[in-house]
Amino acid sequence: MNIILLGPPGAGKGTQARRLVEERGMVQLSTGDMLREARTSGSEMGKKVAAVMDAGQLVTDEIVIGLIEEKILEGNSAGYIFDGFPRTLGQADALNALLERNGVKLDTVVEMQVDDSALVARISGRFTCGNCGEVYHDETKPTQADGVCDECGSTDLKRRADDNAESLKTRLMEYYKKTSALVGYYYARGELQSVDGLQGVEEVAADISKALA
Ligand code: ADP
Ligand code: ADP
Ligand code: ZN
DSSP states (O other): OOEEEEOSTTSSHHHHHHHHHHHHOOEEEEHHHHHHHHHHHTOHHHHHHHHHHHHTOOOOHHHHHHHHHHHHHHOOSSOEEEESOOOSHHHHHHHHHHHHHTTOOOOEEEEEEOOHHHHHHHHHTEEEETTTOOEEETTTBOOSSTTSOTTTOOOOEEOOTTOSHHHHHHHHHHIIIIITHHHHHHHHTTOEEEEETTSOHHHHHHHHHHHHO
């Protein structure tokens, strides 16, 4: 099974993707995570995208399509979760072509619908474990022990440089200008299903499971 999780920044894509990885052994392909890894590793590409990411703008299609292509060519049988990709019509067309060339079928696109007003609260409270990637929130999902990851015990808990009100404004604008057209795009292809992302994590997960059934 291969799926796309579509939604604005903070909709809960990463949180739900991690659950699907755990429950179904699927492979999460998050272009955001890949780009952040490139920055940490200090690669030329990582240096090139840093300022654009911190400002909340989208990096070029060419870069993210290249990242996804590398992963598809590695092959995997349990299925992919595309998390945060595609984000433009150009990326969506490129993904179709890439999947077709490699004999991979896209099963469904799950749109996670969340009000803009809720996104600010979600983004501003978000922190993640630098070791295992677990996603937390100051109010809705704090760690059990202060400063220690529940999953792996690491104390390397981080906040993203772009998770601030100023960058979020740009990210939302980028979403509406460049990404939201994908809702219509996948609807017209008969591949879209929408879930209410404002519910609790468990309820959203249950609705996604229904969409995948
Ligand atoms: P969020 O979790 O808030 O949706 P991501 O971690 O997916 O954000 O992405 C962080 C940043 O990485 C984006 O603001 C953008 O700069 C860049 N990025 C990630 N995926 C893409 C993509 N598919 N196309 C262009 N830029 C991307
Ligand atoms: P995205 O990958 O779409 O940017 P995340 O999965 O990183 O979103 O979630 C953004 C923030 O919102 C995180 O701090 C996460 O813990 C929190 N969150 C995710 N899903 C929910 C939910 N259903 N209800 C409340 N908070 C949530
Ligand atoms: Zn951890």
